[in-house]
Amino acid sequence: MIHIDAKPISLQLTTPFRISRSVQQTASNVVVQLKNGEAVGYGEAAPNQHYGESAETVLACIAQFAGNLGNDPFQIEDIMQRLDKVIRLNPAAKACVDMALYDMVGKILGIPLYKFLGLNPSHMPRTSFTIGLDTPTEMARKALMAKDYPILKIKVGTRHDLEILKAIRDVSSAVIRVDANAGWTPKEAIKNIHSFLEYGVEFVEQPVAGHDLAGLKMVREHVSIPIIADESCVVIEDIPRLSECVDGVNLKLMKNGGIHTILKMIHVARAHHLRVMLGCMIESSLAITAAAHLAPLVDYIDLDGNLLISDDPYRGAKIENGRLQLPSDPGLGVKLHA
Ligand SMILES: C[C@H](N)C(=O)N[C@H](CCC(=O)O)C(=O)O
Numbered sequence: 001m002i003h004i005d006a007k008p009i010s011l012q013l014t015t016p017f018r019i020s021r022s023v024q025q026t027a028s029n030v031v032v033q034l035k036n037g038e039a040v041g042y043g044e045a046a047p048n049q050h051y052g053e054s055a056e057t058v059l060a061c062i063a064q065f066a067g068n069l070g071n072d073p074f075q076i077e078d079i080m081q082r083l084d085k086v087i088r089l090n091p092a093a094k095a096c097v098d099m100a101l102y103d104m105v106g107k108i109l110g111i112p113l114y115k116f117l118g119l120n121p122s123h124m125p126r127t128s129f130t131i132g133l134d135t136p137t138e139m140a141r142k143a144l145m146a147k148d149y150p151i152l153k154i155k156v157g158t159r160h161d162l163e164i165l166k167a168i169r170d171v172s173s174a175v176i177r178v179d180a181n182a183g184w185t186p187k188e189a190i191k192n193i194h195s196f197l198e199y200g201v202e203f204v205e206q207p208v209a210g211h212d213l214a215g216l217k218m219v220r221e222h223v224s225i226p227i228i229a230d231e232s233c234v235v236i237e238d239i240p241r242l243s244e245c246v247d248g249v250n251l252k253l254m255k256n257g258g259i260h261t262i263l264k265m266i267h268v269a270r271a272h273h274l275r276v277m278l279g280c281m282i283e284s285s286l287a288i289t290a291a292a293h294l295a296p297l298v299d300y301i302d303l304d305g306n307l308l309i310s311d312d313p314y315r316g317a318k319i320e321n322g323r324l325q326l327p328s329d330p331g332l333g334v335k336l337h338a
């Protein structure tokens with residue numbers, strides 16, 4: 001029988017992380033340990049209020065999941081189907097169990113997760129480093145400090161967006177991606193995106209409200225750079241609906257429910273000719289490394305949640321010049337800091 005233990009952890013951010021709808025100073029996450037005889041696996045949930053989760057809801061879900069995990073960690077499809085029957089949605093609660101199962105099976109087999117998935121660890125896109133909302137001057141200062149990262153993801157969705165872009169471009173020649181976190185109306189989005197073009201923006205993430213697919217379609221039809229859906233893409237059924245409205249989708253373990261579901265979502269997205277991005281919440285190196293094992297399958301990655309915290313208890317994927325290097329130890333390959 002697979003046993004599960006869960007404990008809340010509080011992670012401190014290096015600086016408050018502000019996006020158009022919220023500000024976060026700490027991350028209240030949950031770490032789980034699965035045990036099956038001698039075998040162990042670890043996982044992390046980074047619950048996000050926007051998707052209806054908190055550390056408390058994750059712990060409550062895990063109490064419901066215990067007893068439904070069976071005794072064969074290799075039967076991940078069956079286990080995740082059972083968890084879906086126990087409780088709907090709650091993607092971060094499911095992601096930490098799913099991640100711990102993949103960690104466990106990799107450790108039993110003695111191979112890293114990317115190898116179990118048949119992936120080439122040298123095919124890793126570079127990650128973006130995210131600059132949260134602040135004054136244009138402060139955001140430019142942070143962009144300057146992030147000179148080791150060749151790709152910056154700039155949060156927008158304010159009344160000062162053009163000033164932000166100008167201030168950052170004045171100090172940085174990095175590739176710039178922007179994320180409005182649903183902060184604009186479709187008309188504002190079109191106007192802002194046109195005015196951003198002179199600053200060389202590669203693509204725009206979630207310009208308008210998550211539910212506003214007509215708005216996304218309208219924006220896409222009026223601008224010349226790709227539009228990537230994030231808040232609009234929560235469940236697998238969202239992907240066919242989005243395929244006429246955007247150029248790509250941003251998938252996250254914590255928003256979409258873990259590795260097993262994301263693998264399906266990547267293939268559905270590809271079948272609909274969508275680009276795929278892998279993103280994150282504020283997560284330690286445990287969950288970031290788990291997501292990084294999927295990176296060879298996608299076009300863009302934004303796996304920087306661990307870089308935004310000051311007290312990461314784990315070490316996993318290393319980063320050099322924006323490029324994540326996957327650990328070759330079995331499972332996720334993540335260890336506690338000594
Ligand atoms: C941390 C990561 N780079 C990021 O920007 N994630 C946000 C989601 C954060 C949140 O909803 O609090 C995103 O891609 O929108």
Ligand SMILES: [Mg+2]
Binds near residue numbers: 205206230
């Ligand atoms: Mg986003």
